[in-house]
Amino acid sequence: MTAQDDLNPDLTPRPHAPYATFPGRSRGRRVPEEESSFRSPFQRDRDRIIHADAFRRLKHKTQVFVEYEGDNYRTRLTHSIEVAQVGRTIAGALGLNQELTEAVALAHDLGHTPFGHTGEDALHDLMAPYGGFDHNAQAIRIVTCLERHYAEFDGLNLTWETLEAIAKHNGPVVGELPWALAACNAQLDLELHTHASAEAQVAALADDIAYTHHDLQDGLRAELFSDAEAATLPIVGPAFAEVDAKYPGLEPRRRRSEALRRVFGVMVSDVIDTSRAKIEASGAQSVEDIRALDHAVVTFSDPLWTQLKDVRAFLFTRMYRAPSVVVVRKRVAKVVEALFAYYIENTLEMPQRWHAEIHAGQTDVDRARIVSDYIAGMTDRFALQLHERLGL
Known part of the structure; x- marks a missing residue:
């Protein structure tokens, strides 16, 4: 076999592990389509996600900080691109399907509201009487229903494998299902x-x-904590020490970047090494074998996971619940609450493209879910501007 034989037309290495997801064995799409002669089914899924309206809006949806707070903080879009890059690296090292991994990585945050988890928490509370709100389920709703560009179907008509991965990339979904996920699962x-x-x-x-x-990186840039404080953390401290030993007296900004690069590398290498061992120990010889296991096979090692929990506890206290962040969280939660209350009472004030669904809705639950879809799709910028324009 030549090197070219092992490549797809876009020069993407093919999956080669027996437990990988092979495009030729896909369970297909809800609405059958003629397959492309030069793109695999998962490449097409990835491309449809990239061209989706919801994906484009991620550029103005933030992770922790609200968009107006600075130009250098991560948005959902930049985060999704970074996740796709890391995912392709790990998938390639494990012999998995990089195209499917990338598609899932790019889609995983599509269902997020404006204002990060603050917006999601607010919308979930508002939607509690109507089935709640869950961003993973909303991502499924977007790709199966709300994106409307094709003549023959609503949504993006993604493959079963991509939909499965979006729905349960964090593990099996048990108990009462979020309503948006239940609707999709009933069909597929x-x-x-x-x-x-x-x-x-x-x-x-x-x-x-x-x-x-x-x-x-964003917490350091926002000066919510210092390099010295970060260096007291596991994983992070050894990374700074390694940089100092190799580049004594390095300019602070470069020193920080070099240290965080090493933190990144430690996590990626740990996942690859740990997952290889777990997959081998499982004896899995197919993707069906992976699904049938009673545990995940792609994980951090126990020692690194213990260290990461310490890092995350630090970030929770010093970043996610920093006083300056909490002030903004309270403000933007009120923005979501005000917009929801306004549109529940003035549903026909929503853009014209929503009116057919509004007229088709028969119940208070229908109306609330339409309003939830509309608000969840807003960007930080648009929600703030709309809130101001409506005088709420």
Whole structure:
């Protein structure tokens, strides 16, 4: 076999591990389509996600900080791109399908509201009488229903494997299902009681790696804590020490970047080494074997996970619950609450494209879910501008 034989037309290495998800064995799409002669099904899924309206709006949705607070902080878009990059690296090292991993990574945050988890918490509380709100379920709703560009179907008509991975990349979904996920599962049976493919598990760990790395970087940039304080943390402290030993007297900004690069590398290497060992120990010889296991196979090692919990506890206290961040959290939660209350009472004030659904809705639950879809799709900027324009 030549090197070219092992490549797809876009020069993407093919999956080669027996437990990988192979495009030729896909369970297909809800609405059958003629396959492309030069793109695999998962490449097409990835491309449809990239061209989706919801993906484009991620550029003005933030992680922790609100968009107007600075130009250098991560947005959901930059975060998703970073997750895709990490995911492709790990998937490639494990012999998995990089295209599927990338598609899931790029889609995993599509369902997020404006203002990060603060907006989601506010919308979930408001939607409690109507089935609640869950960003993972909302991502499924977006790709199966709310994106409307194609003549023959609503949504993006993604493959079963991509939908499964979006729905349960964090593990099996048990108990009462979020209503948006229940509606999709009733049509497609995503086998929610099982683990997802190894590619989906890689996307989940890539998310953890990316946000741990960039939250450290953004917290330092925002001066919520100092380099010296960060250097007291496991993983981070040894990284700073290694940089100081190799580059004594390095300019502070470069010193920080070099240290955080090493933190990033430690996490990626740990996942690759640990996951290789777990997969080998499992004896899995197919993606079905991966799904049938009673545990995830793509994980951090126990020692590193213990250290990461210490890092995350520090970030929770010093960043996510920093006084300056809490002040903004309270403000933007009120923005979401005010917009929801206004549109529940003035539903026809929503843009014209929503009116057909509004007229079709028969109940208070229908109306609330339409309003929730509208607000969840807003960017930070648009929600703040709309709140001001409406005088709320």
